[in-house]
Amino acid sequence: MASDEATPGTRRGRRNDPERRDRIIDACLDVIAEAGVAGTSHRKVAEAAGVPLGSMTYYFAGMDDLLHEAFTRFAVTGSEHFVRRMSEATDHESAQAAVVAIITEDVFGSARDLVLTHELYTLAARRAEYRTITSAWMARSRAALELHFDPETSRQLDALIEGLTIHRALDAEVRDVAEVVRAVERIAASPRSRALRASGAEA
Template identity: 70%
Template sequence: MEEVVPYSTAPARTRRNDPGRRDRIIDACLDVIAESGVAGASHRRVAAAAGVPLGSMTYHFAGMDELLVEAFTRFARGVSDQFEQRMTAATDVDSARRAVADLITRDVFGSQRDLVLTHELYTLASREPAYRVITNAWMTRSRAALERHFDPVTAQMLDALIEGLTIHRALDTKPQDPALVRTAIERITALRSDTRT
């Protein structure tokens, strides 16, 4: 006699065999945003990029807003993790200055993808409080990492410098001169020693 397998067991097996599906959707969402912007990120496009059935989108996320918040939270945490690693590895003020320069010119904001994602997040945060929570958490972590080597006022100025220079880098039609970055960092951090003398 042929064994009958209940239909309801098939979806459960599929989900068990694809435990990383939710993470793939989040990563694919970031890829789609980097390529087409938030305006171009739809359930259908993200599902195709993740290689998952369209129904997976509504299974894992209540809607596009939830997915966008999750995706940008993951992006901001990843950038903050790299930032903290750089600043933790610095052993003195000079190496901390070099670390900040590397963050701006090579590391965290070194790719066009990261710059696009950053600006898409800033645009959302300028209008929507949920995304402002993400950017505020990002700034808080950045300043805490900078305060390993610089006083709080200097750390805040450096954080603003990093943001400003990355915006210029993203929008300028000419490549940014790394020497300008180093000079700006040196001038801001020189205030640290001046105010303590």
């Protein structure tokens, strides 16, 4: 009887189970969330995905290839929520509200997201090839912010989002959402409002 796995040239395994590669990537993220990058192995991912161990080397050149694919999927999925929020904003005020929602609802919306994000950051801090993922993620976030804010303000808001989401996720004390609103307002105040405050101070 023919094996379920085939050589890459025949692609028999891919035709029999076209979603297998995607399942492996998703399972890899689940294993990382549970055991961390250090505890992730081909065997654990294969078991989590419910696929033969041989599938791992059939679809991926090695563990680095799989990790890069998995974290890329995670980063792209996360940025899609970010972009959607900012794209739906219609004016300066709703854009500020979108930033608040990103901080309080979207980023680190679950313990799994928190763990995966920090596992990616740790890996990227050690290895330059993974910084392409984090750099692309930040670029997409800033581009979305620049739909409503100037580039400098967008960079400041991006840093605020990063910092506040980490603090809110790891702080044992529940933080007041009003603090987030005030912080966003201070950075994202419209140029016209800034000009009015400046003219009032000079009067």
